[in-house]
Amino acid sequence: MKLVVGLVRAAIIGTSDQGQHYLNLFSCTFKKFLRRIVIKSLCEKPAFRYLAPFVVFMILTELQRFASPQTIFFVYALKSILTGALILWAFQGKYREIEGSFADLRAAVLGVTVLVVWILPTLIFKDLPKDISFDPGVFDNVLAQGAAILIRAAGAVLVVPIMEELLWRSFLMRYLIQPDFLKIPFGTYRSIPFWITVAAFTLVHRTWEWPVAALTGILYGAYAVKTKNLKGCVLAHAVTNLGLAIYTVSTGQWFFW
Numbered sequence: 333m334k335l336v337v338g339l340v341r342a343a344i345i346g347t348s349d350q351g352q353h354y355l356n357l358f359s360c361t362f363k364k365f366l367r368r369i370v371i372k373s374l375c376e377k378p379a380f381r382y383l384a385p386f387v388v389f390m391i392l393t394e395l396q397r398f399a400s401p402q403t404i405f406f407v408y409a410l411k412s413i414l415t416g417a418l419i420l421w422a423f424q425g426k427y428r429e430i431e432g433s434f435a436d437l438r439a440a441v442l443g444v445t446v447l448v449v450w451i452l453p454t455l456i457f458k459d460l461p462k463d464i465s466f467d468p469g470v471f472d473n474v475l476a477q478g479a480a481i482l483i484r485a486a487g488a489v490l491v492v493p494i495m496e497e498l499l500w501r502s503f504l505m506r507y508l509i510q511p512d513f514l515k516i517p518f519g520t521y522r523s524i525p526f527w528i529t530v531a532a533f534t535l536v537h538r539t540w541e542w543p544v545a546a547l548t549g550i551l552y553g554a555y556a557v558k559t560k561n562l563k564g565c566v567l568a569h570a571v572t573n574l575g576l577a578i579y580t581v582s583t584g585q586w587f588f589w
Contacts, residue, residue, distance in 0.1 A: 378514050381422035382503035385495045389415045390536075401470040405480045408466070412487030415495055430498070431518055432561030439564035442555050443571025446548050450576060453544055454585070460540050466589040484589055485577040493569035496533075500549070501556045501565050505529045519560035526553055548572075 392411035399407045423429070454460055468480035506513035508525030530549035537545040556565050580588045 379503065379507070381419075381426065382498050384422060385415045385418045386499045388418055389492075389495060396465065401467065404465060405468075405483050408487055409483045412483070412491045416491045419491075419494060419498070429502075429514070430494075430562055430566075432559070432563035432565075434563045434567050436559065436561060436564040436567065438559065439555065439561070439567040440571050442551060443568040444575060446551055446568065446572040447575035447579070449547055449551075450544050450572065450588075451579060454588075463538070464586045464589075467586045469586075481581055485574075485581075488573040488577055488589075489570050493566045493573060497552075497562060497565040497569055500529050500533050501553060502562055504532060505553065505556070517560065518562050519556045519558070521557045526557070529553060 389411055392407060392414070396404050396407050466480075466484050468477040468484075471477045471480060502518060503513060505525050506516040506518070506520065508528055509516050509520060509522050530546060530553060533549035533552075534542050534545040552565055552568060555568060556562070576588055580586060
């Protein structure tokens with residue numbers, strides 16, 4: 333009421349300081365109200381919490397193109413933190429949607445299998461393009477190198493598997509069956525959605541990675557269909573990325589990152 337009275341007075345007294353004060357107050361209040369309504373509306377849409385983390389991650393990935401060899405690690409840390417925080421925030425009270433169990437040995441075996449699939453072509457085909465984005469050797473200080481490795485590995489193991497499995501196997505594979513995808517049980521198989529998901533998963537990787545990315549998408553997808561275990565998909569993906577991080581650091585083949 334006080335705000336309304338102030339606005340009426342502002343209309344009467346025109347451009348006086350007091351009138352301007354009430355107009356500014358109204359503007360700020362309206363913006364906060366609008367922002368709250370928009371955010372609430374987005375959060376109520378299930379697709380938002382599955383898509384938003386990936387969108388944030390990919391936007392910051394594109395910004396990495398403009399980063400120096402040193403600052404690229406800070407950009408990666410930023411995008412990992414923001415993406416992880418967005419997942420935690422967006423899934424508040426919705427954690428039951430991340431169904432299944434991490435206690436599945438098959439998921440760990442799958443993760444190791446995919447790791448071998450990922451590494452093997454680089455051992456056979458020596459002339460594959462090997463562009464290096466992340467090389468901790470750009471830092472002279474040993475502690476800085478260690479921090480850079482930790483940042484890159486933590487994002488790949490703790491954030492990326494959750495983000496990608498929520499997007500590909502949990503969201504897209506079901507959304508292509510029915511837009512109201514939460515009504516479709518996780519792991520439901522339909523041929524066209526399955527193969528479109530494999531293709532989309534493949535295309536977000538580097539060109540030289542496409543053959544192994546396609547096979548990886550098939551294997552993760554087949555596991556999802558067979559077990560109906562989303563947490564198992566996350567575990568398999570995390571095991572693959574952890575193994576690849578260990579292999580990359582131990583061999584110095586930074587092009588994997």
